[in-house]
Amino acid sequence: MEISTAVILMIVVLAIFYLVAIYNRLVALRNRFRNAFAQIEVQLKRRHDLIPNLVEIARRYLAHERETLEAVVTARQGAVAGLSRAAANPADAAAITGLGQAEGALTGALGRLNLVVEAYPDLKADANMRQLHEELASTENKVAFARQSFNDQVMAYNTYRQSFPQHLVAGLFGHGEDARWLEFADSAAIQQAPKVTF
Amino acid sequence: MDFFGAQDAARRRTAGLVVLFALAAAGLVTVTSLLLTLVLGLSGTGPAADLEGNLTAFDWLAFGAIAAVVALVVVAGSLYKILVLSRGGGAVAEALGGRLIAPDTEDPDSRRVLNLVEEIAIASGTVVPSVYLLEEEAGINAFAAGLTPANAVIGLTQGAVAGLSRDQLQGVIAHEFSHILNGDMRLNIRLAGLLHGILLIGLIGRGLVQAGGRGGGRRGRDRAGLMVVGLGLMATGFTGTLFANLIKASVSRQREFLADASAVQFTRNPQGIAGALKRIGAVSTHGLLSHPRAPEMSHAYFAQGIRSLLGRLSATHPPLETRIRRLEPSWKGRFEEALEAGKPVAEDQAPAVASGLASSAGDLAAGTASDLVQATQAAIDQIGRPDEAHLRYAHSLIGDLPAALRWAAREPYGAQTLVFALLLDPDTAIRQRQLALLETGIDAGLGAETSLLFPAVLATRREQRLPLLDLSLPALRQLSVPQLQGFKAAMEALIGADGRVRLFEWCLSRILISGLDPDFGNSQRGVTGQSDCADLAAECTLVLSLLARIQDDGDAARMAFTAASKFISMATPRPMEGGLIDHHALDQALERLVGLKPQAKHQLLQACAAAILADDKVTPAELEVVRAIGAVLDCPIPPLRIQGRLGP
Numbered sequence A: 001m002e003i004s005t006a007v008i009l010m011i012v013v014l015a016i017f018y019l020v021a022i023y024n025r026l027v028a029l030r031n032r033f034r035n036a037f038a039q040i041e042v043q044l045k046r047r048h049d050l051i052p053n054l055v056e057i058a059r060r061y062l063a064h065e066r067e068t069l070e071a072v073v074t075a076r077q078g079a080v081a082g083l084s085r086a087a088a089n090p091a092d093a094a095a096i097t098g099l100g101q102a103e104g105a106l107t108g109a110l111g112r113l114n115l116v117v118e119a120y121p122d123l124k125a126d127a128n129m130r131q132l133h134e135e136l137a138s139t140e141n142k143v144a145f146a147r148q149s150f151n152d153q154v155m156a157y158n159t160y161r162q163s164f165p166q167h168l169v170a171g172l173f174g175h176g177e178d179a180r181w182l183e184f185a186d187s188a189a190i191q192q193a194p195k196v197t198f
Numbered sequence B: 001m002d003f004f005g006a007q008d009a010a011r012r013r014t015a016g017l018v019v020l021f022a023l024a025a026a027g028l029v030t031v032t033s034l035l036l037t038l039v040l041g042l043s044g045t046g047p048a049a050d051l052e053g054n055l056t057a058f059d060w061l062a063f064g065a066i067a068a069v070v071a072l073v074v075v076a077g078s079l080y081k082i083l084v085l086s087r088g089g090g091a092v093a094e095a096l097g098g099r100l101i102a103p104d105t106e107d108p109d110s111r112r113v114l115n116l117v118e119e120i121a122i123a124s125g126t127v128v129p130s131v132y133l134l135e136e137e138a139g140i141n142a143f144a145a146g147l148t149p150a151n152a153v154i155g156l157t158q159g160a161v162a163g164l165s166r167d168q169l170q171g172v173i174a175h176e177f178s179h180i181l182n183g184d185m186r187l188n189i190r191l192a193g194l195l196h197g198i199l200l201i202g203l204i205g206r207g208l209v210q211a212g213g214r215g216g217g218r219r220g221r222d223r224a225g226l227m228v229v230g231l232g233l234m235a236t237g238f239t240g241t242l243f244a245n246l247i248k249a250s251v252s253r254q255r256e257f258l259a260d261a262s263a264v265q266f267t268r269n270p271q272g273i274a275g276a277l278k279r280i281g282a283v284s285t286h287g288l289l290s291h292p293r294a295p296e297m298s299h300a301y302f303a304q305g306i307r308s309l310l311g312r313l314s315a316t317h318p319p320l321e322t323r324i325r326r327l328e329p330s331w332k333g334r335f336e337e338a339l340e341a342g343k344p345v346a347e348d349q350a351p352a353v354a355s356g357l358a359s360s361a362g363d364l365a366a367g368t369a370s371d372l373v374q375a376t377q378a379a380i381d382q383i384g385r386p387d388e389a390h391l392r393y394a395h396s397l398i399g400d401l402p403a404a405l406r407w408a409a410r411e412p413y414g415a416q417t418l419v420f421a422l423l424l425d426p427d428t429a430i431r432q433r434q435l436a437l438l439e440t441g442i443d444a445g446l447g448a449e450t451s452l453l454f455p456a457v458l459a460t461r462r463e464q465r466l467p468l469l470d471l472s473l474p475a476l477r478q479l480s481v482p483q484l485q486g487f488k489a490a491m492e493a494l495i496g497a498d499g500r501v502r503l504f505e506w507c508l509s510r511i512l513i514s515g516l517d518p519d520f521g522n523s524q525r526g527v528t529g530q531s532d533c534a535d536l537a538a539e540c541t542l543v544l545s546l547l548a549r550i551q552d553d554g555d556a557a558r559m560a561f562t563a564a565s566k567f568i569s570m571a572t573p574r575p576m577e578g579g580l581i582d583h584h585a586l587d588q589a590l591e592r593l594v595g596l597k598p599q600a601k602h603q604l605l606q607a608c609a610a611a612i613l614a615d616d617k618v619t620p621a622e623l624e625v626v627r628a629i630g631a632v633l634d635c636p637i638p639p640l641r642i643q644g645r646l647g648p
Helices: A003-061 A066-088 A093-118 A121-125 A127-162 A187-191 B003-043 B051-056 B060-086 B089-095 B108-124 B158-163 B166-181 B184-214 B220-267 B270-282 B294-300 B320-327 B369-380 B388-399 B403-408 B412-423 B428-440 B444-459 B462-476 B481-496 B503-516 B533-549 B554-565 B583-593 B598-613 B620-632
Strands: B130-134 B142-145 B153-157
Touching: A003 A066, A003 A093, A003 A121, A003 A127, A003 B060, A003 B089, A066 A093, A093 A121, A121 A127, A127 B412, A127 B444, A127 B481, B003 B060, B003 B184, B003 B220, B060 B089, B060 B184, B089 B130, B089 B142, B089 B153, B108 B130, B108 B158, B108 B166, B108 B220, B108 B388, B108 B462, B130 B158, B142 B166, B142 B294, B153 B158, B153 B166, B158 B166, B166 B184, B166 B220, B166 B270, B184 B220, B184 B294, B220 B270, B220 B294, B220 B320, B220 B388, B270 B320, B388 B462, B403 B412, B403 B444, B403 B462, B412 B444, B412 B462, B412 B481, B412 B503, B428 B444, B428 B481, B462 B503, B462 B620, B481 B503, B503 B583, B503 B620, B533 B554, B533 B583, B533 B598, B533 B620, B554 B598, B583 B620, B598 B620
Parallel strands: B130 B153
Antiparallel strands: B142 B153
């Protein structure tokens, strides 16, 4: 047994420690963004729960706007399904993208409903409607905040995963894929008022 | 045992254990190295590869080198584990497969757990810990993890959350809180760390055997060598682990009895915790945990969490029967199969609470000086050992809070606005300026939401404000690092809006910083020093001068200061004169006071209690300052009570 063998052994031991540390850190970071998703889930559920009431009240005034209301109801169903799929595994990039699209569609449908509501002063003045509106706005603030938190944690995970030397071993440890940011895809499209084509 | 005595004892015991473990580790290193040297020598090249030749020409240099490597493995393994476990309870809970229960969960079972934890935290004067659920575990068990009260977490198995009644759960959670308050966390972390180092030898051995077993292209001789070395390491490593486990288990069993006793003192309801133990005995899974890493935290559970190989000798928890008998001497020895049909209590609708709190701290007539000292003593003894009266007080304090505020405290966005609303100035002009700062700052919505909450906050009683802050901490811990920075900046802007730091603002930010550690720029967590109060007399005097300063008038201030000086020797005979106390100086003084040893912290807090009790009443402002001091020093301060009165 030479001194050099002992030195090599020591280096091997330290390297193993380092690998274990990397693995644990990857797991911890993934847990963190999973937990952050729980916060989004709570707020999105709340948003989804508010919408049927909104539609119910609007229906009383908007006899001729069936289509807009139906669109909101359909978009909500899509968003509910997207949420339960994403909540099952927030590390699943496809599910997160799907949720982002479904929520984007819901926001779009709600935006169109709002435009319609503007044309009905009675509905706009309805006390229940105003309260619901306020709650929805507040919930949307919270969703945005929770989403920011989630995206921050996802970024921390992705950055760690992609850095040297972690990226060499991340794949072996089952952390080969970047986690996906949650973006409500077509929120930009909603900003543009509905296009009128002739 | 009181909080400080327990902390001290935990430290002493740790020292003794370190010696025991060091001996065990040294023995292990010697045996392992001897074995390795012989085996490597035997399988080594060269013609003299016979046992006799090797024994005569024992290679001391090789032995030394191998011993150094083995020692390095043990030490590095221990340090690594201690480092990981010290990172905070959340990391430990997640390693066990825990999922954070969202503070605003609407699941009734989870809600019930969170409400219980909130009450117990406020009653014992700590910030509310985060709660983790082990969803995969059907056994009934729970654990506490984290180095200090401020970064502790509580974990519960699905079996416990679903299978226990409210009273039983309260007993279990109180038991876990007792572990936190009794200083068991630090002890446990050291123990787990040392054990891990020893365990590693065995684990490496197992790795070598596996490598030898499937090593495809290698020569048979190499493979056999690997196997022999591996088996040898496994044998010595696991033998070492076994003995280390025995040491750990014997300490752990004592701590369990203590935690049971403290939990009963806390809830005054032996049936609760005894009932939980009986349920564990009744269900088929008992308290057993299935997670592969469960053994690492075996000492921290509520009940035996892993099968004990050597029966009682290596069990980390005393037998259920013994624990139940200690709680309920008349027990017939029958485990209860079914949950007793308790009437469902709607959470969030606090049951009516008797308003008059029974006096148990002492019916001392505070007339003479010595009586006052005794009363102070009784009040300060409540630190770390809150009782049923505190629990009821906390229950009513939370129950009286408007629902809007309680809901806001439960999710990160609302919790932020709640803290901002607490910081808004009653003066309209200053408040307008503050709100403008908020709206131009991080998020336009925040200003609007904050002003919505403000009237409700303004309507709360002063003594409800710190509990509001405590309640909002689990939600605030969910902020991401950039969000936390934005929050901190906004908070500082609000505090500075009127050009000065009010006392309440200072207290609030101190408690927040200690509760949000470590992302909040507080690095000195879990430090216990060696200093005496005499070493830091100037700092002690500054802190006590602050308490004298907030008395009604000069006479009261002198009285408070004199009362405090009975407990501690001051740098000056009089409270510090002059203008305002600089909060930077105060912060610096407190940071140095963190270096006090536990008994000296006890002395300082006694002096603080004496100062605020000198006029025979405790105002919320006084209590806030002591809470803030306690937060920096890592000492929980329950609502102090004198002569049966709690708080003001």
